[in-house]
Amino acid sequence: MSIPGATDSIDAPTFEQILEMDDEEDEREFSKSLVYDFFTQAETTFVNMDKNLEEKDLKTLSELGHFLKGSSATLGLTKVKDSCEKIQHYGQKKDETGSNDITEEEGLKLLRTTIEQAKTEFYEVEKVLKKFYHDE
Amino acid sequence: MDSQTGGPGSSNSSDFVRKLYKMLENPTDENVVRWGNDGDSFVVLENEKFTKHILPKHFKHSNFASFVRQLNKYDFHKVRHNNEENGQSPYGVGAWEFKHPDFKMNNKDALDNIRRKAPAPRKANQPPDDMVIPAQQMDMMNSQVVASQAQLHALEGRYNELSVHHSMLLQEVIGLQKTVVNHEHVMQNVLTFLHGIDAQRRRDSRMGPFTQNATGVQNGNVEQPNPHVTPLEDDNPASPLQHASKLLNETNADVMLNPRNLEHMNEITMRMNGTLTTPPPEFMRGAARPASRGAPPSASSTTSMRVGDLDNLVYPVGQTTGIDPMYSEHINNIPYPMPTKAAEPSDARQDVRKKSTQVDPGWVRAPQILLVEDDPTCRRIGSKFLYAFHCQIDSALDGLEAVNKMNAGSKYDLVLMDIIMPNLDGVSACHLIRQFDNTPIIAMTSNIRSDDISMYFQHGMNDVLPKPFTKEGLLQMLEKHLIHLKKPVASHVDGMVAPQPLATTRQVLKEEESPAKSPATTSNWNSPNQLPGVSPVATNVTEEYMHAVQTHPGAYAVNPMQPNPYQTSAQIPMPARQQGGHRRQISDIAGGDEMNNPAKRQQIYGAPLQPQPLNPIIQRPR
Numbered sequence: 001m002s003i004p005g006a007t008d009s010i011d012a013p014t015f016e017q018i019l020e021m022d023d024e025e026d027e028r029e030f031s032k033s034l035v036y037d038f039f040t041q042a043e044t045t046f047v048n049m050d051k052n053l054e055e056k057d058l059k060t061l062s063e064l065g066h067f068l069k070g071s072s073a074t075l076g077l078t079k080v081k082d083s084c085e086k087i088q089h090y091g092q093k094k095d096e097t098g099s100n101d102i103t104e105e106e107g108l109k110l111l112r113t114t115i116e117q118a119k120t121e122f123y124e125v126e127k128v129l130k131k132f133y134h135d136e
Numbered sequence: 137m138d139s140q141t142g143g144p145g146s147s148n149s150s151d152f153v154r155k156l157y158k159m160l161e162n163p164t165d166e167n168v169v170r171w172g173n174d175g176d177s178f179v180v181l182e183n184e185k186f187t188k189h190i191l192p193k194h195f196k197h198s199n200f201a202s203f204v205r206q207l208n209k210y211d212f213h214k215v216r217h218n219n220e221e222n223g224q225s226p227y228g229v230g231a232w233e234f235k236h237p238d239f240k241m242n243n244k245d246a247l248d249n250i251r252r253k254a255p256a257p258r259k260a261n262q263p264p265d266d267m268v269i270p271a272q273q274m275d276m277m278n279s280q281v282v283a284s285q286a287q288l289h290a291l292e293g294r295y296n297e298l299s300v301h302h303s304m305l306l307q308e309v310i311g312l313q314k315t316v317v318n319h320e321h322v323m324q325n326v327l328t329f330l331h332g333i334d335a336q337r338r339r340d341s342r343m344g345p346f347t348q349n350a351t352g353v354q355n356g357n358v359e360q361p362n363p364h365v366t367p368l369e370d371d372n373p374a375s376p377l378q379h380a381s382k383l384l385n386e387t388n389a390d391v392m393l394n395p396r397n398l399e400h401m402n403e404i405t406m407r408m409n410g411t412l413t414t415p416p417p418e419f420m421r422g423a424a425r426p427a428s429r430g431a432p433p434s435a436s437s438t439t440s441m442r443v444g445d446l447d448n449l450v451y452p453v454g455q456t457t458g459i460d461p462m463y464s465e466h467i468n469n470i471p472y473p474m475p476t477k478a479a480e481p482s483d484a485r486q487d488v489r490k491k492s493t494q495v496d497p498g499w500v501r502a503p504q505i506l507l508v509e510d511d512p513t514c515r516r517i518g519s520k521f522l523y524a525f526h527c528q529i530d531s532a533l534d535g536l537e538a539v540n541k542m543n544a545g546s547k548y549d550l551v552l553m554d555i556i557m558p559n560l561d562g563v564s565a566c567h568l569i570r571q572f573d574n575t576p577i578i579a580m581t582s583n584i585r586s587d588d589i590s591m592y593f594q595h596g597m598n599d600v601l602p603k604p605f606t607k608e609g610l611l612q613m614l615e616k617h618l619i620h621l622k623k624p625v626a627s628h629v630d631g632m633v634a635p636q637p638l639a640t641t642r643q644v645l646k647e648e649e650s651p652a653k654s655p656a657t658t659s660n661w662n663s664p665n666q667l668p669g670v671s672p673v674a675t676n677v678t679e680e681y682m683h684a685v686q687t688h689p690g691a692y693a694v695n696p697m698q699p700n701p702y703q704t705s706a707q708i709p710m711p712a713r714q715q716g717g718h719r720r721q722i723s724d725i726a727g728g729d730e731m732n733n734p735a736k737r738q739q740i741y742g743a744p745l746q747p748q749p750l751n752p753i754i755q756r757p758r
Contacts, residue, residue, distance in 0.1 A: 017607050021520045038513050066556055071513035073582060073604040
């Protein structure tokens with residue numbers, strides 16, 4: 001089972017094991033609702049991120065990054081997950097590997113671009129997934 | 137006359153020498169002080185004027201003697217003219233001529249060679265010496281520090297190792313003591329029984345005090361049998377019996393073995409290991425009650441009390457039998473996914489997958505799982521997987537809810553705990569839960585750096601399931617920690633479901649669950665974080681893992697130390713002196729029953745004794 005057009009943004013084995021949990025392959029009730037709930041969750045999180053970016057609340061940004069990282073990882077949305085991990089690190093004033101310290105300004109700057117990047121990646125994969133669920 | 141400004145070429149020379157040179161460059165004082173005729177010395181022509189006017193200008197003092205001393209320090213020498221014919225200086229009688237091989241007119245660069253001598257050389261050399269010696273000392277100190285650090289580390293490791301061994305031994309010893317006591321009780325019991333038979337046999341020939349004996353027992357009065365045995369003994373009981381009684385009487389394990397100290401030590405050890413949960417008071421009370429009813433707090437009550445204690449004490453061994461993060465070797469043994477060859481397991485996985493999404497791991501009953509997870513996506517997938525594994529799922533949205541649920545008395549077979557959660561994180565939640573409960577708790581997290589992991593273990597977690605987890609990884613975890621709920625295992629659960637024929641899928645799974653394959657199967661883990669199938673797992677890794685599994689078999693058993701006393705007991709001869717004769721039959725018999733049914737006994741943790749006292753009443757009069 002492959003998801004067309006998402007070879008690098010979706011980790012196939014991870015996503016497949018979720019698809020396998022669908023009782024009916026035609027309906028895909030479980031995975032679809034899961035994925036669509038994730039869309040909502042991600043949208044909300046991005047709104048929160050923007051808000052906290054304005055308030056320069058790095059700690060909350062890091063938490064939000066971690067939060068979205070968990071669910072995107074569970075779905076196998078590799079790219080989004082990676083960006084969220086970076087957000088988590090930057091919010092802790094660490095570089096993207098999480099091992100070196102950076103300043104708050106650097107963190108904010110990196111957060112700004114990375115959040116945008118995460119959004120882009122998310123909307124891309126959302127499109128792919130929506131297509132996958134509508135077309136099947 | 138300008139104040140002295142060191143020329144560029146003379147920057148290395150000493151201040152004094154530069155000032156001296158500067159002074160001589162000034163032609164206005166020529167009649168007082170000047171270069172010598174050959175330019176390789178300088179001459180103070182008029183001592184008094186020089187001291188009064190020139191010295192202060194250049195050296196901030198007007199002390200000719202001190203000027204000369206200074207010159208001497210720099211290895212200038214007064215030029216003497218004694219050897220010359222008139223012994224007179226060419227510059228006049230009062231003139232002082234000074235010379236230094238490197239102090240020459242028009243050779244500023246040579247000034248650099250003029251250094252302070254005598255004390256000066258020493259002083260000049262001192263700093264380098266100081267530098268050298270401290271450096272060596274530093275090196276030495278450093279190596280000493282490193283060495284002692286290593287030593288400390290080794291000691292720490294050794295200490296941890298020893299304390300693990302110590303607590304293991306303690307529990308062994310306590311177990312052994314218990315066994316010995318139980319044996320003694322069995323022996324006493326047997327003797328009592330034999331005495332009874334013996335007495336009856338003799339009663340058959342000539343009427344004995346049968347009625348009295350019977351009523352005494354039926355009253356459940358434990359003190360009663362004693363006086364009856366004695367008269368019987370007066371009545372010539374069989375001599376082997378007498379002999380055995382005597383032997384038993386000579387030593388009494390209850391008195392000889394004082395397990396209190398050991399228990400105390402044990403408790404301390406476990407406190408230090410941080411996972412001791414003090415035995416719930418109701419257990420203590422429950423254990424104490426039947427004993428105190430029977431007799432004054434004699435040896436008898438101590439025994440039952442202790443047995444009750446032990447059940448509680450031995451049970452929550454926590455990290456000492458599990459993977460102890462404090463025990464450095466264990467860091468390598470932490471069972472979290474190692475990159476391994478993916479080929480073989482993945483085949484198996486494919487099989488499983490194709491066969492069914494509803495994998496039945498073959499539980500004797502549906503395991504109760506508490507899933508603690510704030511992220512709805514993870515929670516739903518986790519629940520779905522668990523459901524597919526035939527588990528009953530309860531979920532909590534954060535650590536606080538989890539603690540509350542468990543504190544309220546909900547019983548689970550396993551807790552899957554996210555780490556980073558609002559309100560109360562998983563580690564803190566686990567720490568709190570460990571104060572009153574020992575249900576296996578598995579950290580479910582993407583933070584799996586080794587220091588994170590050792591922190592999880594330190595706070596009482598039993599294992600780590602890296603996120604995002606796979607179905608196989610999750611199943612692995614369940615089977616590892618719920619092995620006692622698996623069907624083929626001789627089970628102590630009442631109402632056990634009859635074993636069902638193995639499904640094909642199950643066989644595959646069963647194969648996977650064997651410990652030998654654990655490392656490989658954990659690698660089924662499909663995390664993008666992981667380097668998939670990087671290299672075949674090194675054999676020694678597997679062995680180490682195996683070793684860890686074998687060395688700590690208790691890690692995954694509910695009550696690891698408990699079975700041992702029953703298995704290893706037999707050899708210890710322990711004659712016992714029976715103080716109060718046979719008045720402890722009730723606990724004796726209870727003990728005997730425990731012996732015969734270790735599995736059952738394990739189950740009834742806190743209060744093994746209460747149901748038993750009926751037995752003697754039913755059995756004895758025969």
